[in-house]
Amino acid sequence: MTYSLAGRMHTRIVLFAVIGGIWTALIAPILPTRLPLGRSYEMSFTVLGLIIVLGLLWELLYHLLQQYRWDKDWPTAFSLLAGVPEGTLIWLLLGTDTWFWDVPVTARGYWLLFVSIWLVVWVALSGPIRVLLVRRRWRGGKLFG
Amino acid sequence: MGRPGGQTFTGAGRPSHYRDHTMTDAGPSVVRAGDLTPELVDTDIWSEQLLFDAGIPILEAPLISVGGGIGSFVLVDHLRICGVRTESLRVLTPLSTPWESFAYLTRVSQVPIGARLRSDSSACPDNIWGFPSYALREAVGADTVRGFLAPLWQVLTEPLLAEHYTPRVGQVLDWMARESRRIRYPEMVATGQVRMVRRRAAGGYFTILTTPEWNTAAARRIAFRSTYVHLAVGYAGLKFLPDIATYRESTRNSSRVVNAYEPHEHVYDQLRSRPGTVLVRGSGIVASRILHRLIDERNTHGLQTRVVHIFGSYVSGPHGPRFMRRGGGDGFAYQAFDDPKAVWGGQLRDRARRTEGAERAAFYDSLGATSTPYRRNWQIQLATARAEGWYSTVIGEVDALEAGSDDLITARIQSGDSVLASFVIDCAGLESDIGEQRILADLLQHTGAGRNPLGRLDVEPSFEVRGTRSGRGRLYASGAATHGSYLPGVDTFLGLQIAAQEIADDLAAEGFCPRLNLFRSAREWFRWATNRVL
């Protein structure tokens, strides 16, 4: 994919919210969180929210790194592997007591959730999304404007 | 003038959906007469009366696409997917299939049917979505586990651990053939050569088609009246550098000094029976392919061929400023595709979109000149050739080619050196000066078109040719003729598809067709996937 900065932001906000949101809604009830349903949802959507909000900062970094590439592209593998630092950072944040939501997470519950969201969004963005959004790949990932 | 024969054929009251055979049903006796008159040639804006007086029959179609190559194909494909009916589209072309010219040029320039092209897995002229990509389709079609995994692993790890995945020629052609049947492309074709496009006094355009000689039943010239015209006429022909042209003229021999885009199998044949030295000029992908063939020939048949490679400019390593740095080495500049990837829809497309005039020219400059992809097997072949001493490089421009004794050619290099060779294969490429194409020259002269900062046809971001609007009518162009536009890389599968999408969106805004929105797109993709004929 050849992202522009705006395209990265659109993707992170809209597509992660929509695709990730649908997935999170489906998977939250069956996650091994040992929490009541409501709390499980709260935890899951907090994680999704963090992927999006912190993601906006990550995207700035990725965009900077992209400038060192002659093709100004972003290889698929980078998109996939970005999950490693991003997932780790959120895990660390949730683990410190500074987080004001105070969501109790089990490692298993968290990683199942994070990895599955990441994979679902990555697979969708790697191809199928083009069926619905025909112009997106030609606009650096932008959805409108 | 005023030949009576024309009257039965003028299309004033003709219904807009005609079929090709209606061109013939007036019978041969009446029609062969109609031809261009000096008055028509000299008049910029035409009326029906002018054509009527000249005895040129008029046919009608809302949109005409001239060229009938891949550029026409992808536009027609896009419009058919948007819901435009075959009756509303006419493709005027001498080609029998949209890939005829592409297939010919790839074959002669040493990209056999099974070889890999130079574009992205998702650059699919048969599928506007680019999904499923060619890599995915190759995987699904494979009959071994390895065959299934290899293309997927390659697209997953490209260009980091593996080279970019690129489709095979045959794969692209097969899929285009399938899509051509699906959209009923052949029904939209009218065969012939287009002489000119002129504005029509009452809006829209007249496109003059010269019908083929063999078609004695058809009028010699037919005027197509349309609201919209699209031009995708490709290249003017082969580019011959002055020293080559001079050599060929003075020796009247064109078999020893060839352009890589000419059929030149005889070169390889003769090298098999008699060893020789081949001078290869150029540093783009065509040169790489020619070298590959020469080396393959040498290996398979145990030949003694020697290769001297002349570089006009020699790239010795990575080059360019920090944020625009391109790989290179051994003379070549390395780049996966024709342009850096982001010109087809990323930062570089956005940047190009914001440039005008000299700034545009400078931007194109910054994208770098000729390049070739870094392919491991080519690298190994050349490294071996260098080590064994039968491949050498010379830096400089050729001043002149001179015929010598024993069928040898002496190439005089500007530096004062000279090289003796039995064959010269020039990889300078294709001619794309738009003044060399009659239809485009006519457009510049009579229809208000102008040149862009790189000297080609000037188009809007929507690919409408600037200055040619005629009432409600619009004239678009895409492909090589528009190189230098807001979209670099326009002369590639993706470039042509992006142009097609912009044109289709512009036409949708004009009310010609529905815009491809989310729902229509999903439905149409499903139809594509199930190969449903439109």
Ligand SMILES: Cc1cc2nc3c(=O)[nH]c(=O)nc-3n(C[C@H](O)[C@H](O)[C@H](O)COP(=O)(O)OP(=O)(O)OC[C@H]3O[C@@H](n4cnc5c(N)ncnc54)[C@H](O)[C@@H]3O)c2cc1C
């Ligand atoms: C060897 C080679 C390899 C390539 N590999 C790739 C690749 O890997 N990936 C990629 O994306 N692109 C590739 N390209 C580029 C791609 O093939 C071109 O972008 C594409 O074919 C151009 O399509 P076109 O319709 O503009 O021109 P063409 O396909 O050349 O068709 C234009 C046609 O218009 C017709 N015409 C001209 N004048 C008139 C007239 N007056 N009236 C009627 N008809 C007329 C001509 O018959 C001509 O055939 C390659 C090109 C070549 C030559």
